[in-house]
Amino acid sequence: MASFIIEGGHLLKGTITPQGAKNEALQVICATLLTKEKVTIHNIPDIRDVNNLIQLLRDIGVKISRKEEGGKNTFSFQADELNLDYLESDEFVKKCAQLRGSVLMIGPLLARMGKAIITKPGGDKIGRRRLDTHFLGFEKLGAKFSRIEGRDVYEISAKKLKGSYMLLDEASVTGTANIIMAAVFAQGTTTIYNAACEPYLQQLCKLLNRMGAKISGIASNLLTIEGVEKLRGADHQLLPDMIEVGSFIGMAAMCGDGVRIKNVSLENLGIIPDAFRRLGVKINVEGDDLIVPRQKHYEIQSFIDGTIMTLADAPWPGLTPDLLSVLIVVASQARGSVLFHQKMFESRLFFVDKLIDMGAQIILCDPHRAVVVGHDRKITLRGGRMSSPDIRAGIALLIAAMSANGVSRIDNIEQIDRGYEHIEARLNALGAKIVRG
Numbered sequence: 545m546a547s548f549i550i551e552g553g554h555l556l557k558g559t560i561t562p563q564g565a566k567n568e569a570l571q572v573i574c575a576t577l578l579t580k581e582k583v584t585i586h587n588i589p590d591i592r593d594v595n596n597l598i599q600l601l602r603d604i605g606v607k608i609s610r611k612e613e614g615g616k617n618t619f620s621f622q623a624d625e626l627n628l629d630y631l632e633s634d635e636f637v638k639k640c641a642q643l644r645g646s647v648l649m650i651g652p653l654l655a656r657m658g659k660a661i662i663t664k665p666g667g668d669k670i671g672r673r674r675l676d677t678h679f680l681g682f683e684k685l686g687a688k689f690s691r692i693e694g695r696d697v698y699e700i701s702a703k704k705l706k707g708s709y710m711l712l713d714e715a716s717v718t719g720t721a722n723i724i725m726a727a728v729f730a731q732g733t734t735t736i737y738n739a740a741c742e743p744y745l746q747q748l749c750k751l752l753n754r755m756g757a758k759i760s761g762i763a764s765n766l767l768t769i770e771g772v773e774k775l776r777g778a779d780h781q782l783l784p785d786m787i788e789v790g791s792f793i794g795m796a797a798m799c800g801d802g803v804r805i806k807n808v809s810l811e812n813l814g815i816i817p818d819a820f821r822r823l824g825v826k827i828n829v830e831g832d833d834l835i836v837p838r839q840k841h842y843e844i845q846s847f848i849d850g851t852i853m854t855l856a857d858a859p860w861p862g863l864t865p866d867l868l869s870v871l872i873v874v875a876s877q878a879r880g881s882v883l884f885h886q887k888m889f890e891s892r893l894f895f896v897d898k899l900i901d902m903g904a905q906i907i908l909c910d911p912h913r914a915v916v917v918g919h920d921r922k923i924t925l926r927g928g929r930m931s932s933p934d935i936r937a938g939i940a941l942l943i944a945a946m947s948a949n950g951v952s953r954i955d956n957i958e959q960i961d962r963g964y965e966h967i968e969a970r971l972n973a974l975g976a977k978i979v980r981g
Contacts, residue, residue, distance in 0.1 A: 581777030
């Protein structure tokens with residue numbers, strides 16, 4: 545188990561560019577399974593979750609080549625000779641169970657091969673992340689489930705998927721993506737209401753349309769998909785990772801001395817910059833760059849009626865739950881108080897006990913709500929030893945450690961590596977003191 549040793553108190557200054565979007569990468573890489581032709585994807589991040597998914601596709605027979613363009617990774621994928629025997633093997637199932645992104649392979653495999661073997665996927669320890677939405681959608685398209693005797697796995701199969709109207713029980717991003725990829729080959733028309741509409745899902749739909757799919761309603765919560773017989777190859781450019789952009793805003797607010805975040809795709813950040821502004825963080829916009837000046841003090845806003853500010857996660861275009869951990873850390877040094885309401889995952893706030901040990905004033909009301917009383921920089925967090933429970937809590941703890949007095953150690957940084965590319969080297973270039981141990 546690797547660790548970061550962080551010497552706190554060093555100000556960050558300079559320019560940093562966000563990586564390609566992790567969640568988009570997982571979706572569009574799985575979409576390459578829908579065609580025998582070559583699909584080229586640019587700006588793929590060099591992170592653990594994405595690399596593991598790419599290796600999984602290699603294992604099932606996808607031809608993959610890589611080249612570097614201007615410091616960014618470009619991969620081509622050609623799924624013309626899939627190993628069907630390996631797709632049903634215990635080894636394949638075991639690897640899928642260790643990687644949550646593997647769930648996005650089910651829709652494409654069901655659509656193209658007529659069946660897929662599934663097991664419970666791995667990922668963050670942040671509470672239940674149910675897959676019902678995915679499977680209810682597949683059933684609406686005519687798929688059947690059966691348990692394979694003697695193995696803790698299920699087979700989902702359909703001789704021919706048929707288009708259908710469906711109202712999703714929740715606006716699940718991966719659920720919507722999976723159903724879309726299954727529906728592109730379904731006979732007739734599929735209508736998905738209460739669909740997720742995050743920018744990364746919009747990107748998936750645009751790629752599929754370039755490949756020959758017929759998807760309308762993109763960017764809304766009502767998608768219409770007319771089934772087609774086959775898809776062709778295409779080129780695709782990943783968006784910058786909005787969660788990394790938000791993480792960098794948080795770092796710059798807590799321990800920055802003027803940080804420019806380049807090429808953020810501002811139109812696809814939604815409410816993220818305004819969420820930080822509600823905590824009093826000053827953010828300037830220059831073209832497609834965000835500039836966060838040094839924040840000697842920042843004051844949390846209140847609502848118009850004077851009541852305490854509440855920040856809550858919500859489906860897009862609401863605030864992504866992936867940034868609440870970072871916002872909590874930033875609020876710990878603000879002037880004022882704020883209530884955070886994490887609605888989607890019941891274990892994601894449990895990391896705040898580590899912040900409390902560092903000196904933050906946080907009241908954990910229940911598994912979903914926490915009140916942060918900001919120090920207004922009058923009391924600096926103190927270094928300590930901690931462990932990263934998930935990707936986003938990990939980066940939040942890293943931000944806390946960078947702003948703290950003394951030396952901190954974060955264990956289990958493999959969780960951070962799942963979502964952030966070469967993070968210590970990139971932050972050290974701005975002035976941080978982080979050593980991988």
